[in-house]
Amino acid sequence: MPTQNTSTRQRLINAAIELFATQGVIDTTTKAVAELAQVNEVTLFRHFGNKHGLLLAVISESAVFQELGETLRQQANQTHSVSEAIKWYAGDRLAAIAQFPELVLSILGEARQYPAENRRIIGKYIDQISHDVAKYLATVMQREQLRSQLPVEKLASLLNYILLGYAIIELATEVNESSDREEFLNDLVKLFLGENIVSQTSIEATLTENVADLPANLVHTILQKAKKSGLRDYALVYVLFAAGLSPVDIPRLERSHQISNPHQHLLQITQDAVRQVPVNQWIMGKRYGSYTRNPLTQWLKSRKDDRSALFLNDSEMPISEQEIKERWRVLTEELLTPEAKIPAIEQAQQTWCVEMLVKGISIEDLSILTGWSLTNLQPYVYRAKEKLALEQALRLDQKSQ
Numbered sequence: 001m002p003t004q005n006t007s008t009r010q011r012l013i014n015a016a017i018e019l020f021a022t023q024g025v026i027d028t029t030t031k032a033v034a035e036l037a038q039v040n041e042v043t044l045f046r047h048f049g050n051k052h053g054l055l056l057a058v059i060s061e062s063a064v065f066q067e068l069g070e071t072l073r074q075q076a077n078q079t080h081s082v083s084e085a086i087k088w089y090a091g092d093r094l095a096a097i098a099q100f101p102e103l104v105l106s107i108l109g110e111a112r113q114y115p116a117e118n119r120r121i122i123g124k125y126i127d128q129i130s131h132d133v134a135k136y137l138a139t140v141m142q143r144e145q146l147r148s149q150l151p152v153e154k155l156a157s158l159l160n161y162i163l164l165g166y167a168i169i170e171l172a173t174e175v176n177e178s179s180d181r182e183e184f185l186n187d188l189v190k191l192f193l194g195e196n197i198v199s200q201t202s203i204e205a206t207l208t209e210n211v212a213d214l215p216a217n218l219v220h221t222i223l224q225k226a227k228k229s230g231l232r233d234y235a236l237v238y239v240l241f242a243a244g245l246s247p248v249d250i251p252r253l254e255r256s257h258q259i260s261n262p263h264q265h266l267l268q269i270t271q272d273a274v275r276q277v278p279v280n281q282w283i284m285g286k287r288y289g290s291y292t293r294n295p296l297t298q299w300l301k302s303r304k305d306d307r308s309a310l311f312l313n314d315s316e317m318p319i320s321e322q323e324i325k326e327r328w329r330v331l332t333e334e335l336l337t338p339e340a341k342i343p344a345i346e347q348a349q350q351t352w353c354v355e356m357l358v359k360g361i362s363i364e365d366l367s368i369l370t371g372w373s374l375t376n377l378q379p380y381v382y383r384a385k386e387k388l389a390l391e392q393a394l395r396l397d398q399k400s401q
Contacts, residue, residue: 072136073135236250244349278369325345
């Protein structure tokens with residue numbers, strides 16, 4: 001029974017929890033909740049709007065959600081290993097769900113019948129949990145100098161999905177033996193610690209094998225050869241090194257995808273990872289024109305056709321990926337990288353990524369520009385750090401002269 005010391009809002013939430021758990025959300029009426037809380041129905045509407053507003057309050061203020069972020073921040077400072085972190089969090093969440101088993105089953109079982117807006121908000125709460133867990137795991141992994149092969153956000157989401165699935169099966173089948181729960185938690189830790197989370201040292205040992213950026217003198221040589229070949233080839237190579245695009249991206253570009261003014265030069269990528277990318281004035285320490293007058297704008301200004309494609313082949317048809325690769329092959333066939341190999345066209349994009357990081361762009365912002373995950377960009381981060389370390393060593397040596 002409600003007490004005088006309990007607020008009206010809390011009495012309504014407590015009544016809703018009891019009725020949702022015993023009757024289900026769909027079959028519980030606002031009138032029944034108000035009667036159990038010993039208030040009139042108008043009071044319920046004044047606090048929550050309707051039954052689904054009340055449901056959202058029940059969810060957001062339950063032990064499963066309430067103050068989770070702060071709890072995880074405190075626990076991160078007390079947990080000494082990733083295995084402890086995963087096991088503690090999993091055990092804590094299962095215990096929280098077990099406090100209201102019938103309520104959890106009712107909410108999840110009937111969720112498809114809720115209004116779309118309510119389902120969206122419930123999804124937002126679940127996303128917030130994953131965000132909090134990701135920060136929790138990242139804190140512990142950083143302290144141990146560990147790194148996940150998956151983005152930590154995805155790792156947290158997968159962990160929550162597994163926990164929720166296990167909890168539903170456990171509640172629905174009445175499997176509740178402590179030995180089974182303990183075995184599940186141990187297996188969960190093994191699953192996530194398998195090959196997914198590895199030491200920073202072991203990752204760094206193989207990072208540079210995946211990135212082969214080109215030295216500045218070779219980049220400028222390729223650009224000069226392209227310039228001698230003609231405006232189209234010069235513009236093509238310029239976009240490869242100035243915008244970090246791949247041979248797959250370029251054939252899809254149209255004239256309307258270009259934004260050029262005295263303050264910026266951008267290209268709009270409209271397929272796959274939709275995004276805008278900058279066309280840089282500076283490439284490897286040398287300036288190639290301005291935002292409004294550069295190899296790309298000069299190529300477009302020289303054209304007399306009305307084709308929409310940004311690049312055309314010799315027959316004035318939209319250029320293909322294979323034709324771009326062929327032009328690169330012709331322009332670089334007599335050149336060699338420091339490894340005594342002919343430069344590959346993919347190395348242009350790798351060079352751009354490393355250069356952007358060396359200039360100071362964050363890995364998160366580079367992820368937005370490239371459409372690549374943070375995990376895929378980690379080799380570039382390490383390569384950029386390596387280049388910066390070499391530059392710092394050279395500066396120190398020059399100071400000592």
